[in-house]
Amino acid sequence: MLKNKFAVVTGASSGIGKQIAKDFVINGASIAIISRDEKRLNEAFLEIEKEKISDSQKIIQIALDVSKFSLVENAFQNILKEFERIDILVNNAGITKDNLLMKMTEDEFDSVIDINLKSVYNTCKVVKRPMMKMDKGKIINISSIIGLIGNAGQTNYAASKAAVIGFSKSLAKEVGSRNINVNVIAPGYIETKMTENLKDEFKVKLLSMIPLKRFGNTKDVSNLCLFLASEMSDYITGQVYSVDGGLVT
Numbered sequence: 001m002l003k004n005k006f007a008v009v010t011g012a013s014s015g016i017g018k019q020i021a022k023d024f025v026i027n028g029a030s031i032a033i034i035s036r037d038e039k040r041l042n043e044a045f046l047e048i049e050k051e052k053i054s055d056s057q058k059i060i061q062i063a064l065d066v067s068k069f070s071l072v073e074n075a076f077q078n079i080l081k082e083f084e085r086i087d088i089l090v091n092n093a094g095i096t097k098d099n100l101l102m103k104m105t106e107d108e109f110d111s112v113i114d115i116n117l118k119s120v121y122n123t124c125k126v127v128k129r130p131m132m133k134m135d136k137g138k139i140i141n142i143s144s145i146i147g148l149i150g151n152a153g154q155t156n157y158a159a160s161k162a163a164v165i166g167f168s169k170s171l172a173k174e175v176g177s178r179n180i181n182v183n184v185i186a187p188g189y190i191e192t193k194m195t196e197n198l199k200d201e202f203k204v205k206l207l208s209m210i211p212l213k214r215f216g217n218t219k220d221v222s223n224l225c226l227f228l229a230s231e232m233s234d235y236i237t238g239q240v241y242s243v244d245g246g247l248v249t
């Protein structure tokens with residue numbers, strides 16, 4: 001589905017991002033993977049590289065903090081030197097720093113906004129021009145159902161993820177005439193490092209509210225991401241798709 005395509009996936013050293021990167025490679029893409037921790041990123045790189053279906057596919061890894069504009073700008077210049085173009089951008093990097101607003105520190109608020117939202121500005125800003133030159137491109141931003149419905153203890157996270165939706169809908173309108181699709185995936189509860197420490201009683205309650213009666217896995221999200229990155233979704237833009245087992249309807 002992605003033969004001869006060049007993609008960038010942020011937050012690709014674990015969880016949803018690593019699965020998306022693997023599926024892109026299995027489907028023929030060359031890929032640049034980004035996250036902060038060099039060791040974890042390199043471990044993911046070695047796993048992802050095994051999925052290559054052709055020797056011509058390039059896999060590159062860049063350790064950086066996507067919330068820092070100058071680092072992102074520099075990294076994307078280097079990626080463009082290797083790849084010549086970027087066909088697909090997936091903004092997946094994200095964190096949580098949960099706390100009730102009464103207790104939430106300024107740093108807990110700012111860091112979540114910077115990593116979950118500002119990063120999306122950073123990467124979209126730097127790929128916009130090269131994609132516009134090609135008159136083609138796919139941008140997929142990973143939000144969350146929490147950005148749609150809110151959650152006690154997650155004012156920072158919900159605000160960042162709701163803002164990603166508004167950002168994406170606006171950008172879709174700006175770049176639609178240049179054949180660039182911008183869509184959002186809003187996962188529900190997906191089993192990854194991010195959710196492993198949630199309390200058991202919360203998980204039991206949540207499970208009872210999910211019509212499909214199971215938590216999601218990373219493949220559930222990457223399947224949709226693959227479709228949105230492929231030419232099969234060429235007439236879809238500015239949309240938000242929940243992958244949540246029916247939790248939010």
Ligand code: NAP
Pocket residue numbers: 010011012013014015016017034035036037038040064065066067092093094095115142143144145186187188189190191192193194195
């Ligand atoms: P995860 O396993 O914790 O992975 C997060 C990834 O983002 C890691 O690779 C992490 O690597 C990277 N990252 C974090 N901060 C970064 C930064 N400043 N710069 C570059 N990379 C950074 O989490 P996940 O569950 O797969 O989540 C992926 C995305 O899905 C997130 O945006 C999350 O909000 C969203 N989501 C997840 C769920 C869920 O239930 N799991 C539900 C809804 C939405 P480093 O720490 O090494 O940088």
